[in-house]
Amino acid sequence: MALDHTAGLNSLGFAKPPSETRVVVAMSGGVDSSVVAAQLAEEGYDVVGVTLQLYDHGAALAKKGACCAGRDIHDARRVAEEMNFPHYVLDYENIFKDAVMDEFAESYLGGATPVPCIRCNERVKFKDLLETAKDLEADCMATGHYIQRKMGANGPELHSAEDSNRDQSYFLFSTTPEQLSYLRFPLGHLPSKEATRALAQKYGLPVADKPDSQDICFVPDGDYAKVIEKLRPGAAEPGNIVHADGRILGTHEGVIHYTIGQRRGLGIGGLSEPLYVVKLDVDTKEVVVGLKDMLATRNIPIKEINWLGDTVFEAVAEREILVKVRSTRPPRPAILRAKPGGFAEVELLSAEEGVSPGQACVFYEEGSTRILGGGWIWRGA
Template identity: 40%
Template sequence: MASRGRVLVAMSGGVDSSVTAYLLKSQGYECAGATMRLACTRRLDEEGARTCCSLSDIEDAAATAARLGIPHRVIDLRPVFEREVVEKFVRTYRAGATPNPCIDCNRYLKFGALLDHALEEGFDYIATGHYARVECARGAWELRRGADAAKDQSYVLYSLTQERLAHVLLPLGGLGKEADVRRIAREQGLSSAEKPDSQGICFVGDDDFASFIERRDGRSLPEGDVLDRDGRVIGRHRGALRYTIGQRKGLGVAAAHPLYVTALDVEANTVTLGGVEDLMAGSLVAHDWIWSAPAARCEELMAAAGEDGAPVAAKIRYHQPDQEARMSLVDARAGAAGGVRIDFTRPQRGIAPGQAVVVYEGDTVLGGGCVTAVGGGR
């Protein structure tokens, strides 16, 4: 049987990427496995929490590739990872915003440096174990939600442009994790069949972001004032970066009603608390916008938007249900660097600068960007 194309499979050592490699080989693709060496190189038993990218994971990926009879390589992408993911994470956190390093890893590593490497090496495609679908419709590529709503990962893949989508295979997009993927892994005797999912951010490990930054800087975060909504001092904090918008627990302030973190001012080193009503916002502005859908479709959508904006479904968190909204351009820079305004039909809780907002038309991802401002509506 003639090969359907050469595929470089991003193999993390987990069950999803292992089954991805098995399925593509079974479908007639000429496969090779590749594992990225990033920043987390300690063995799992030295890390405690289950993260990805350890030496144990590299060994697991190599063993799975050998069992499947495909070649395997380790690609050292530590400089790119440090620059595009870790440094950006730290810089964003220091600014008091909420970074999403998984989105940056997909953008700059898996579907950036690794895809570039694959194309340079003569591969036709790169494949990953993400739960999303890439389909060709009306002569263009579409990124669509995974069939398993509980595992859908299209939110973290919005940076895939038409150029990138043309070289991406996501064979798990139509499958369920437990009912299909783990079952296939067991049937094929893959060692990753019962391997638990990775948790947390790989280069932090314990999810203690503030302590990670303290260790990186070699100094403790400065203490500062905790304020109420009127700017009155009601307590002290141990570093503003230890808090996130919407946080309720661990505030160290007694009150007759629930309090939440509603604002962080890194320059003034203050944390502001308020009620749940202070977390609600009706709109946001996002920049570093990337269109995943075909340019013609996006131009058509925005041209027909009118003064009220184009109707879309929007998400500001990974597993958030779709939120009815309207989208409009906020400046003249349409395209990757342009700004987009999202006005929600119902106010949203806890929108924070640095978060990603992703917009959909049905099951298709239109695009996404980074929240830069939060407002109260038109």
């Protein structure tokens, strides 16, 4: 763990011994959060492990790649027993369904492409769980996310992870300054995931070789449409697949089966040119397809801004920044313009393809690893 070398402070930034510092560790049952809990326990902190039961995990026991399932709860408990600290499982199924799963379904039915992991961090882990940590009289809450919290001139700042391949800043942009003051991310400074697994081996953790989660936790097989149909029976309605020039090319069983930028699996073979989904019109129930260049976008409207900069967001008339519009893409140069009411406009200096409503747009400071916040891409202009 990166130590805070300020005189008199322990490695979590408190002016007291680790044994007098209580830290709640959010434990998913994976190797990352297990290493965080084990390392803090070894350093002598008063560790309390908490695992959330987020959904009916009975059907997911045999599935690989799903977090917070029954196997993961078992693994988290084993780590706590071996490292000798208390561990609790909290039933958050109703909270998770109301705050994350229902919006996920509604967004897809509305033609958007949501990112439920961001909403889970924002509305469950860093809200309800964080309040639970305070109720347990913890000094802070630690997670296994790959991101860094650094002290700046105006307080804690959010920075990208040392390992850019593991960086999770895209999924944590909505962390508020108040939450950031309470959170700790002990893995953010590590050079690689291999370094994390080496620590797991060092502590003899039973999850040292456990595979990483790959899918959304409540969609362990990657079939989003099936989950949406279960949450909203009968809500997906058939319609036409329409070329941008107006030609009807085929039919579909619901817009929930398509995403902006999709090329494969459109069900309209035999055409001379590759076509992509360029628009999902839920009002007319049309999936609109066109040539790849129709996906190129430079101006992106943003709503629900979470700002982590040093000035008031409304004062940002125009600022050069870097932005990510998808988690798998590198930050791109852009101009940020603040609008009243928590809105903004981002102008990309070079066009980006496949920008989709429902995705996040995350702001990064030029020439720095600092995250300045972000917001949600929406339809308005």
